Amino acid sequence: MFIDTPDKSEQLLANLLEAKNITNHGLNVRSELLNKLGMLIRKKAIDHKDKELLALSNYFLEVSDYKKIIGNKILQPRGLVFHIPSSNITYMPFYSWATSFLVGNINVVRLSRRANLNSLRLILNFFSSVSSKLYVNQYFVLPDYFNSIMNGCLGSIDLRLIWGNRDTISTIRKDSPLSIGLDLSFPDRYSACLISSNYYKVASDTQISQICKLFQNDSLDGSFGACSSPHLLIWISEESPSSDNFPLLYDLNTFIKNDVQEYGSISTENIRKFQESIITNDFSFKYLALGKYKGRPFLLYQDDLKLLPTFLQNASQSATIVLYIKSISEIKNVLPKNIQSMTYSPGISSEELSSLVADLDSNLPDRIIPLGRALDFDVVWDGYNLLEIFGRLVTFK
Amino acid sequence: MIDSLNMLTDSKRELLTMLHRHHYSNCREFQLTIDALNLYDQFEENPEEIFLHSSLFKSNILRSNTAINSDSSILVSSGTSGQRSRIFADRETRVSQQRALLKIVGERLSLSPRHRIPYYVIDTKDILVDKSQGIQARQAAIMGFNMFGKSPNYLLNSDFSIDLKVLEKLISDDQPKLLFGFTWVVYKYFLMELIKQGINFTIPNSYLVHGGGWKKTLKEGVSNDKFKSLVTQLLSITHCINYYGMIEQTGSIFMECSHGYLHVNQFSDIIFRTNTLELSSINNPGIVQSISLLPKSYPGHSLLTEDFGVLRGYDGCKCGANGKYFEILGRLNKTIVRGCSDVY
Numbered sequence: 001m002f003i004d005t006p007d008k009s010e011q012l013l014a015n016l017l018e019a020k021n022i023t024n025h026g027l028n029v030r031s032e033l034l035n036k037l038g039m040l041i042r043k044k045a046i047d048h049k050d051k052e053l054l055a056l057s058n059y060f061l062e063v064s065d066y067k068k069i070i071g072n073k074i075l076q077p078r079g080l081v082f083h084i085p086s087s088n089i090t091y092m093p094f095y096s097w098a099t100s101f102l103v104g105n106i107n108v109v110r111l112s113r114r115a116n117l118n119s120l121r122l123i124l125n126f127f128s129s130v131s132s133k134l135y136v137n138q139y140f141v142l143p144d145y146f147n148s149i150m151n152g153c154l155g156s157i158d159l160r161l162i163w164g165n166r167d168t169i170s171t172i173r174k175d176s177p178l179s180i181g182l183d184l185s186f187p188d189r190y191s192a193c194l195i196s197s198n199y200y201k202v203a204s205d206t207q208i209s210q211i212c213k214l215f216q217n218d219s220l221d222g223s224f225g226a227c228s229s230p231h232l233l234i235w236i237s238e239e240s241p242s243s244d245n246f247p248l249l250y251d252l253n254t255f256i257k258n259d260v261q262e263y264g265s266i267s268t269e270n271i272r273k274f275q276e277s278i279i280t281n282d283f284s285f286k287y288l289a290l291g292k293y294k295g296r297p298f299l300l301y302q303d304d305l306k307l308l309p310t311f312l313q314n315a316s317q318s319a320t321i322v323l324y325i326k327s328i329s330e331i332k333n334v335l336p337k338n339i340q341s342m343t344y345s346p347g348i349s350s351e352e353l354s355s356l357v358a359d360l361d362s363n364l365p366d367r368i369i370p371l372g373r374a375l376d377f378d379v380v381w382d383g384y385n386l387l388e389i390f391g392r393l394v395t396f397k
Numbered sequence: 398m399i400d401s402l403n404m405l406t407d408s409k410r411e412l413l414t415m416l417h418r419h420h421y422s423n424c425r426e427f428q429l430t431i432d433a434l435n436l437y438d439q440f441e442e443n444p445e446e447i448f449l450h451s452s453l454f455k456s457n458i459l460r461s462n463t464a465i466n467s468d469s470s471i472l473v474s475s476g477t478s479g480q481r482s483r484i485f486a487d488r489e490t491r492v493s494q495q496r497a498l499l500k501i502v503g504e505r506l507s508l509s510p511r512h513r514i515p516y517y518v519i520d521t522k523d524i525l526v527d528k529s530q531g532i533q534a535r536q537a538a539i540m541g542f543n544m545f546g547k548s549p550n551y552l553l554n555s556d557f558s559i560d561l562k563v564l565e566k567l568i569s570d571d572q573p574k575l576l577f578g579f580t581w582v583v584y585k586y587f588l589m590e591l592i593k594q595g596i597n598f599t600i601p602n603s604y605l606v607h608g609g610g611w612k613k614t615l616k617e618g619v620s621n622d623k624f625k626s627l628v629t630q631l632l633s634i635t636h637c638i639n640y641y642g643m644i645e646q647t648g649s650i651f652m653e654c655s656h657g658y659l660h661v662n663q664f665s666d667i668i669f670r671t672n673t674l675e676l677s678s679i680n681n682p683g684i685v686q687s688i689s690l691l692p693k694s695y696p697g698h699s700l701l702t703e704d705f706g707v708l709r710g711y712d713g714c715k716c717g718a719n720g721k722y723f724e725i726l727g728r729l730n731k732t733i734v735r736g737c738s739d740v741y
Contacts, residue, residue, distance in 0.1 A: 253673045256672065256673065257672075259672065260671060260672050260677075260682050260683055260684060260705050260729070261682070261705055261727070261729055261730055262672075262730055263672035264670075264671070264672040264683070264684045264705060264729050265703070265729035265730045266672070267672050267673070267674055267684065268450060268684055268701055268702075268703055268729060271450045271674075271701055272450035272452045272453065274433075275430050275449060275450050275453055276450075276453065276456060278429050278430050278433045279426045279429055279430070279453070279457060283429070283433045289434045289435060292673075292674060293673075294672065294673070295674060297434060
């Protein structure tokens with residue numbers, strides 16, 4: 001149900017306080033509903049060539065096949081779950097919701113002030129096409145009403161998920177502390193991308209176009225605004241890249257269409273973000289500017305590696321930091337801790353990756369995935385299996 | 398597809414280089430952005446490649462080492478499309494901007510402050526009252542064009558309804574007149590109201606100059622052509638002249654010629670860029686980079702905007718004016734680059 005009026009908001013709070021009546025229809029039914037929803041959305045996404053919608057439908061289909069993820073484990077709902085999703089991905093509220101719905105929880109999802117309500121309504125319209133059962137105990141709340149509902153039932157919340165930066169998470173936890181419920185947060189992170197220049201040098205034009213396309217897929221059309229987009233680019237090459245010799249950047253710029261109104265907007269916004277960042281953050285590190293992609297600078301890091309995490313923290317939202325290494329075995333010396341996703345380009349063998357995983361030890365990113373898959377939402381996120389987080393695993397011996 | 402016509406003349410490049418140096422030495426924020434990408438060496442070689450994003454003025458008051466005193470003022474954008482820019486203008490900059498406006502508008506309209514004509518402002522007088530946050534763009538423009546007019550007559554009441562007495566005065570007065578208003582205000586509160594009330598009239602030998610707030614007008618589906626045809630239909634005014642300008646570059650506005658193109662002038666220039674920020678070729682739409690050779694108290698001399706337009710030519714406009722002529726096509730699609738950390 002869409003909570004968009006004071007009356008609905010008050011009614012919801014009263015209902016939540018009155019009884020936690022979990023009408024869960026059974027796991028198989030919910031899985032079937034989610035599957036149907038995924039199929040319907042998928043069709044729409046394909047018809048309208050909507051990448052973001054397609055990714056959402058894929059996630060619904062993946063999660064609905066829950067047995068592949070949890071096997072024969074028995075999963076029970078936690079109860080009342082509040083979701084506070086980030087606003088950078090249009091359908092983020094539904095990613096957060098789907099897994100919890102499958103498990104059978106009562107869900108209250110906050111919609112961002114900056115959310116595209118038309119897109120979100122589109123998904124809710126699909127709910128009614130599938131079954132009214134999808135609406136039972138599922139609430140999508142406009143921000144004006146969310147806090148009063150949440151604060152009115154802090155003692156009853158069993159699980160709260162916050163996707164946001166550290167300040168936001170701290171503020172919410174301080175202002176609206178849960179009595180006994182579990183608080184789980186996904187703070188902002190950054191991600192890396194590994195590209196082998198040996199492959200790049202001999203790649204055909206088609207292969208290079210494919211790499212550019214996959215890189216573009218990973219960067220939210222060039223904004224790099226997602227935690228899983230590549231903010232650190234590790235370039236494996238015999239020679240150090242320079243502004244005159246960094247073919248990837250040249251090819252990326254050649255690849256993007258000259259659609260000024262669409263992509264020009266991202267270019268100017270990236271410029272703004274970078275200049276804002278320079279004014280407010282410390283950029284006094286040694287680096288070399290290699291060029292720009294959609295207005296976003298690519299900076300070859302040349303300072304002490306110990307300082308890299310600080311620089312990443314200051315610069316990664318507005319610039320792509322390039323690290324150059326001569327061989328894949330050097331990654332263990334340069335990769336900072338706390339990387340969320342690391343994508344790898346074609347040309348890096350599975351043997352090399354396996355040995356990298358063994359070498360990295362405690363520096364291992366949460367996900368190591370092929371280029372182009374960075375924005376796929378996985379049921380395992382930031383190292384947590386969401387199905388297991390949203391549910392209670394029953395021990396049965 | 399670089400087109401040399403899109404570049405600047407040598408004399409403007411020199412002036413731009415000087416301004417880059419001035420702001421580099423005097424504005425910490427400008428210096429930081431230059432140093433961050435090591436662009437200092439480009440000041441002479443490629444001065445047009447150095448620009449700030451116009452929205453930086455929305456989140457920062459950028460000053461070039463000028464002391465704040467009773468002669469300095471803060472100019473504030475009209476805010477029709479969101480957050481407002483705040484511009485720090487000292488006396489020297491303000492005077493040079495006024496002189497530029499005088500020259501640009503005077504030449505285009507063949508008017509002079511020595512021979513002032515009746516001045517009608519299509520706005521409410523109340524707009525001049527609120528200066529609590531600085532001088533607003535609409536206030537600055539009304540005051541700026543006042544240089545050519547006798548004491549202003551305001552055509553709108555406080556509630557934005559038409560002041561019929563002033564309208565009657567406008568219609569009955571036979572002398573040439575200067576009418577000025579923000580495009581959005583003229584359209585919504587004057588032209589639309591005249592249609593509603595079934596009023597139309599003829600104002601011979603007069604000028605309607607309008608500009609600003611056009612993003613809102615475009616959003617309503619009112620193009621410059623549609624606006625002009627409404628003006629012709631309702632006012633039968635001899636000259637309806639649009640201009641393109643921004644509060645960050647007050648004074649050095651780009652005025653529309655008799656053939657409907659905007660023209661650069663000695664105080665300003667324009668560059669169009671592709672989405673990869675290369676120079677666009679002629680007749681290919683690009684992101685607008687606007688250059689003003691006037692601002693000294695703040696680094697607003699070279700700005701990358703969120704508008705897009707197209708260079709139509711150089712020296713060949715049928716109106717006979719020299720230099721670049723161009724069109725503004727609209728606003729880039731609004732993109733807010735957000736990260737996973739953005740919740741609200």
